[in-house]
Amino acid sequence: MITTPALALCDWSMLQQKRRNLARRHCSPRESSSYFTKMSRIGGEEIKHLMEKLEKTIMPGEPFNIKPLILKACANMFSQYMCSLRFNYEDTEFQQIVQFFDEIFWEINQGYPLDFLPWLLPFYKNHTKKICDWSTTIRKFILDRVINQRESNIDIDEPDNDFTDVLLKSLREDKNVSRNTIIFMLEDFIGGHSAVGNLVMLCLAYIAKDPVIGKNIQNEVDFVSNNGQRSIELHDMNEMPYTMATIFEVLRYSSSPIVPHVATEDTQISGYGVTSGSIVFINNYELNMSHKYWTNPNNFEPERFLEEKIKSITMSSKLYDIRRCSEASDSGIEIEKETGTYHASSKNQFCRGKVIENLKRYGHHRLQLKKNIPHFLPFSIGKRTCIGQNLVRGFGFIMLANIVQSYNINSTDLSSIIINSATVALPATTFPLVLTPRM
Numbered sequence: 001m002i003t004t005p006a007l008a009l010c011d012w013s014m015l016q017q018k019r020r021n022l023a024r025r026h027c028s029p030r031e032s033s034s035y036f037t038k039m040s041r042i043g044g045e046e047i048k049h050l051m052e053k054l055e056k057t058i059m060p061g062e063p064f065n066i067k068p069l070i071l072k073a074c075a076n077m078f079s080q081y082m083c084s085l086r087f088n089y090e091d092t093e094f095q096q097i098v099q100f101f102d103e104i105f106w107e108i109n110q111g112y113p114l115d116f117l118p119w120l121l122p123f124y125k126n127h128t129k130k131i132c133d134w135s136t137t138i139r140k141f142i143l144d145r146v147i148n149q150r151e152s153n154i155d156i157d158e159p160d161n162d163f164t165d166v167l168l169k170s171l172r173e174d175k176n177v178s179r180n181t182i183i184f185m186l187e188d189f190i191g192g193h194s195a196v197g198n199l200v201m202l203c204l205a206y207i208a209k210d211p212v213i214g215k216n217i218q219n220e221v222d223f224v225s226n227n228g229q230r231s232i233e234l235h236d237m238n239e240m241p242y243t244m245a246t247i248f249e250v251l252r253y254s255s256s257p258i259v260p261h262v263a264t265e266d267t268q269i270s271g272y273g274v275t276s277g278s279i280v281f282i283n284n285y286e287l288n289m290s291h292k293y294w295t296n297p298n299n300f301e302p303e304r305f306l307e308e309k310i311k312s313i314t315m316s317s318k319l320y321d322i323r324r325c326s327e328a329s330d331s332g333i334e335i336e337k338e339t340g341t342y343h344a345s346s347k348n349q350f351c352r353g354k355v356i357e358n359l360k361r362y363g364h365h366r367l368q369l370k371k372n373i374p375h376f377l378p379f380s381i382g383k384r385t386c387i388g389q390n391l392v393r394g395f396g397f398i399m400l401a402n403i404v405q406s407y408n409i410n411s412t413d414l415s416s417i418i419i420n421s422a423t424v425a426l427p428a429t430t431f432p433l434v435l436t437p438r439m
């Protein structure tokens with residue numbers, strides 16, 4: 001058995017398994033669950049605030065530093081989902097912690113030698129002090145503005161309202177769970193918003209670089225919203241495969257290059273002996289960028305994640321039964337799978353010309369995301385798979401689709417858009433974009 005060391009929930013101890021179960025129930029909203037409905041409502045409400053703010057702030061045609069606003073909207077989605085709290089975009093304490101979360105996200109994604117060689121610590125004093133100062137400010141905010149008041153009012157017998165309730169109750173109910181653990185978990189999970197914000201920024205960057213991508217997303221948006229009659233909602237996700245494919249293509253290029261695990265017992269991988277205690281890396285970079293697995297891996301081509309929907313003609317319409325079952329596909333990505341009416345094309349071979357031709361001929365509603373790409377593991381696979389992946393997809397989708405519905409995205413200086421492979425993180429101060437209202 002192989003498990004992950006030193007990542008969010010640490011080793012595979014009983015405590016870790018308990019924490020994972022707690023977090024998974026609340027932070028992995030599955031389609032058709034009440035958590036999914038909650039994610040959908042919160043995403044939709046926050047988008048209204050974001051759109052209002054954008055409308056008031058942007059100067060059409062002028063470069064605009066959109067990243068802080070995207071991060072604040074994401075932070076609010078996460079804090080409403082996990083703590084039932086929304087903060088005003090003008091709240092300076094909120095602005096500060098959103099920025100500090102983002103600074104930390106950038107730093108932890110740099111892959112310093114210190115991450116692997118802890119004895120280098122004395123040479124990284126300034127670096128670690130900076131991170132400690134940011135973390136201290138975040139901790140104070142979480143205590144003052146989220147935990148303290150809630151903790152005194154918690155009623156063990158009332159149903160759980162959110163993740164914060166669950167964590168606080170577990171503190172009372174389970175002697176093995178410490179206060180520090182639950183505060184750390186809450187910080188860690190709320191901090192996940194930085195990943196989503198940076199991911200959305202990357203999607204917008206690719207659109208600025210290649211307007212065809214933006215146009216394809218807008219075609220989907222216009223189709224499902226009946227030409228802008230309404231905003232995009234979470235349940236539109238299944239009808240907007242190109243938009244999701246864009247997010248996946250960003251993940252392919254930007255996922256963490258390595259995922260470290262530890263073998264907990266002697267085993268064999270592809271005939272090679274692995275002894276218990278060995279560190280084993282999943283080489284995501286090779287899986288995402290190798291010519292062995294992808295056609296033109298260095299090109300940004302969302303179409304590689306699409307295939308034609310094939311309507312089953314053997315089923316009578318009376319027997320037509322859309323059973324949605326949420327299951328992990330071979331790629332480790334948890335996709336809500338429609339069984340019954342449609343099935344994936346039997347061969348998942350990528351053929352860009354054919355997919356583009358189909359996009360033109362039928363529109364996006366005849367295409368679907370490929371469900372079986374065994375080498376695509378942006379969220380890893382198995383029992384340590386990423387707990388936040390449904391939040392990433394859901395909130396990322398709703399944010400991207402609604403921004404692109406209302407604005408054309410460009411840049412006055414494409415050379416300022418620098419995208420590094422194998423990291424979702426962008427510097428806290430990054431390229432501005434030009435947002436032009438569509439109507």
Ligand code: HEM
Pocket residue numbers: 004007008009010020023027188189190192193195196199251255256259260378379380381383384385386387388389391392424
């Ligand atoms: C771009 C966004 C993200 C990517 C690409 C990503 C990817 C990953 C990967 C590759 C792992 C390692 C899994 C393994 O060890 O096999 C992981 C673990 C984890 N992720 Fe994410 N993640 C993202 C966002 C998030 C968010 C937003 C949250 C929380 C809200 C989150 C929570 C976690 C947790 C708790 C673990 C540890 C699971 C465990 O140790 O059992 N992730 N993630």
